[in-house]
Amino acid sequence: MKNKLGALRFMVLAGLGAAMALPLVWAFCAALRPPDEPFALGNVFFGSHLSLDNYTKALSLAPFVQYYVNTAWQVGAILAVQGVSASLAAFAFARYRFPGDRVLFTVILLQMMIPSAALLVPNFSTIRFLGLYDTILGIALPFFGSAFGTFLLRQSFLSLPRDLVDAAAIDGCRWDQELRLVFLPNAGSSLAAFALSSLSWHWNDFLWPLVVTQSDAVRPLTAGLVRFTQMGEIGAQWGLLSAATMIVTLPLFAAFLIFQKQFVRGYLSSGLK
């Protein structure tokens, strides 16, 4: 009885898993077909021969390498500044009692209640006003403060043993030594979860960068891909489109395959993608 159920579960899961995997596998195969071969049914999986022509053509039609560099700068800048600002704020909230601390913490948490996508229009005006339209700094700036990071790190700091913190104070640690030598090294898993969710969220973000950029010199991968799909000369060249999609997708995907556990923990802690 139990074995039969197990076999049934295996078959159901195999069917569902295959169905879910099909779109990406199909696009992956399509990208490797010779560009001049029409896609009749079946040709995608069993065409005449493999070819990288779609990739080279996609790379020649749009500056994907530039998009990569832009995306890397964007997510790197966000993560670096967020990491510092959130650590400082979390340290203050976890280590000190000060008049107004609860109010300030609540104000910061408001950021988690209002998704930034909804505030796209006024934030666009702010970025223009600051003269940062069509710059990577302009894409990154609204995310330099992170309520989620502050919240997560504060939780982690609060769970440190009291004795450890007291010992550091008795040893005469300055506040920055306390933070660097005691608090941060003991918050490793929270930091990793925060970093991964921040990276993958901003790597995938599309609408905000679309709105505040207009040139290829600053445009990230996501906005670049959508522009590519809408280029007149692309039309219905699915092999080419698939290759472009793979160029945008595969590196992050490879990172995910390698660091699956950490990714999953990051997602779980944040509820952000």
Next chain:
Amino acid sequence: MRKPRLLPYLLVAPTLVFVVVFTLLPLGEALVGSLFKQRLNIPKFQDPVFYGLGNFADLFGDGDFLQVLANTGVYVLVLVPLSLLAALVLAFLVEDKLKGLGVFRLALFHPTVLPMVSAATVWMFFFTPDYGLWNQGLHLFGYAGPQNWAGNPGLALGALVVVAFWKNVGFFMLFFLAGLQGLDRSVVEAARLDGANGLRMTWSIVLPLIRRQTVFVTSIAFIGAFQTVDHVFVLTQGGPSGLSSLLLYHLWQVRFERLNVGQGDAVTVLLVAVLLAFTVTNFLWGESREK
């Protein structure tokens, strides 16, 4: 040790400044801006003129906008329950030990990692008439309807639901799975010995025990459905004739295509109000039941 007086404020300041400038001020800005008429493409209205609640009146008197609201309502109310239910079932399926489980979980979960624009581009190809595998697959089940989902008035919104479902179901599964794995085995066993099984066990024992995860994942599912419209840009651009436009996509069109600044602010106010209603309700619900 002398208590530092100023230090905590200085440490909090950077985060606070960015939150104020990019979350609180924009809210105020949108509220005020929504009361003014300003249209950048009409010379007479280049500069803002006080318009009272006119922008809101215009919106609710506009058939296009009402269509967008209806689309968004249908989209959210179909997508969210459907993907949560499927995610729960999948979580049960992948919970116990089984050969190949790692691969199955990966197959179900991998779309989460992709950017939505990549997912939508892949699906654009998947939906293609004639040789797109979506239609081929449906044919196997006897489907003989229209081929081009993304371009069909009756199906474009459905195409968006399909893509978002595919992208998110594994993500939601993860939260249910975490809940199931944290269950106290002895409680479940005791219930089983008392004769509870199958549906009854799920409904009256397991679900209440993973209530926290359920509340959390429900709220992120709702919020996510409102704040992600990347697939609209790739697949349908809101068409045909506005039948697949969603609120946030409409907001983008109003502000950046029609250059109607005042109305853009008004839509922003409405969108924030809807989202706040969800997050605050969820927050209060979570808090009250915790105690």
